[in-house]
Amino acid sequence: MDNNNEFQLTLKECERILAHLSGLVIVDDEGVIRYMSEDLRKTFANIDGEDISRQVIGRNIREIYPASKLIDFLEAENTDEIAIYLGRSSINIARMKALYEGKERVGAIDFDLFSTAEEVDHFFNKLENLTEEGMLDFSDRVNLITSGSTQKLKHMKYSISDIIGTSPSIIELKRNLVRMSESDSTVLIEAETGCGKELVAHSIHNLSTRMKYPLVEINCAAIPETLFESELFGYEEGSFTGARQGGKAGKLELAEKGTLFLDEVDQLPIHIQPKLLRVLQEKEFSRIGGKTKKMDVRIVAASNKNLAALVREGKFREDLYYRLNIMRLTIPPLRERKEDIPLFVEKSIREMNSVLDKKVEGVSPQVMKFFYHYNWPGNVRELKNLIERAMNLCVGKQIEADDLGDFISESLYVDFKDTLLSETNPLEAARELAEREVITKALNLCGGNKQKTAELLKISRATLYNKLAYMKKDV
Missing domain, CATH: 1.10.10 (Arc Repressor Mutant, subunit A)
Structure with a gap:
């Protein structure tokens, strides 16, 4: 090793310094991880639902954490950038810098400037104090984090950390989900029943800058057709017989500055479809009996049917379909990602142990084999329900075939031609x-x-x- 009088740190001292840098990850120019701080390993493990703390060195950041903004940083060949990570009850502001050997870029480094919403809030307070003292003018420049909004973060129903799986299709889903969350364009989620459309919709909202505003849901199949218009748009007092005194705000109005999630949008009444189209095109709506007003709402729609096929059958408006299908996410069914089944089983058992006050440790190899051979028409929801049923019957430390009830006969079912x-x-x-x-x-x-x-x-x-x-x- 060359002698360098300007560098006197020992290896032990270098390790101590690196250990005190929060959220630190160092990658080579291909994205292969060379170093990752312990706190970041634990954070990524929570997000991906996998214990990656044992082995991350040598794996690509795209595999470990597809939502990392370091990926785009590398692909865009940036030299210096600030990244903001919004997550469940948290915000991280990170600094990304390219690493060079001479003029050749050899990698990049990503580390936290702020690790919590409280730290960011404290920083803003310092800027405000300096503004009051006349040393800076930062008033009203940044209002993303306030004590009120951080309180709202605690009430998130779902986030990206609830999307379980390490299969290539799920890694790609997460990557697309994060990128879509940075936009205000309409999103269409298509998936079979039981795949977790609501979970994905919540994740998009809670990763976006709209996260501190409401996420309002409508199940289009659950509202009677005659009531749908008033439920969506609201009404003014006296607009029809039985109208509430003072009128009523509709779901669109309640979602102002936030997100409106239209679940089972394929069931949207045909007479409402042109009115929703106008909302998407003009960014305005009116209560029944009221005046037109502008709105700022992002629409996320979901369907367990193929909307393009419904358009061809004349059951869904073509122009509305194209307005909804600006960005599309397809959630893969469980039968196409069976390598994720053990993760779902482990999570479901852990949750049901808490609910049922049991200490079940897993499933027998035979049961897992059943799970791999079954096609799961009800997807993740069916698997979770089966685990709950088996847990109620289970008396040992692992779920056996006898605990599955009639599931085995269903899995052996033959389709006749x-x-x-x-x-x-x-x-x-x-x-x-x-x-x-x-x-x-x-x-x-x-x-x-x-x-x-x-x-x-x-x-x-x-x-x-x-x-x-x-x-x-x-x-």
Whole structure:
């Protein structure tokens, strides 16, 4: 090592200094992590739902934390930048700087200037004091953090930390979600039932600068068609028989400066669709019986149906679809990201242990195998409900197959094809096909163990051997 009289710090002293820099991460020019502070590892673990504290060095920041603004910093080849991270009950203001070796950029560094909303608020107070003393003029320049808004942060229902999963599709979803939260454009969330559309909508709002203002929800399928207009737009006193004295503010009005979440937007009444289109185009609305007024509301819509298909069928306005589909997020179904199942199982068990006052530690390997082979038509919601049901039946330290109730018979269910009706004896053919399919599935679920397969099918091992022999003979 070259002698350098200007640098006298020991390795121990360098480590001590790095340990005292909050939120510090150092990456090379490709985004591979070279150093990460302990507090940041814990923060990222909470966000991604994964314990990454053991091993982060050598992994790419895009994999560890796809929401990191350091990713865009690297891709844009910036040299110096301030980043603001808004999260659940928190705000971080970080400094990002490029690292150079000569004229070549070799990496970047990201560290916190402020780690909490209280620290930011304290900084603003100091600026205000300097303004009052005539040394600066920072009055009314920054109003993002106030004691009132930090109080509201504590009442968030969901945030990005509640989106569980490490599969590539979920990492991509989180990355897109964070980028969309920085815009005011309309977002359309498309996903099957039970995938967590509400969770994603809340995350978009709570990561945006609108987070300190209301997030107002409407389930378009739950409001009677005759009441929808007054629920959405509100009404003035005397505008119709039975109108409340003083009138009533609608959901749009209540969401001013915040976000309006239209869940199941495919169920939006047809006579309301042109009125919502006008709201999106003109950024204005009127109460029933009232005057037109401007509004500042971001619209996030969600549907478990394909809106483009509904447009082709004439069941949804084409022009409204295009106004809603400015930015689109698709939540992958659970069957397409089965590697995330263990994380959901672990989280659900942890939550139900608290609710039911139990100490269940996990599921048996056989149960996990069932979970991997099942297609989960009800997605994450179905899995959580199944875990709750199994936890109520479970008496040991792990959930066994017997605790799943009728789930096993459902997972072995066979879909029959219409071609069976062309058989000479369709009922007999269906019975044989069903038996063959169920036995094959059961063998796969039990890893080929015939004793366990017989127990699962509730038949003797001799009967199973006879049926297997018949299946071989029939091939």
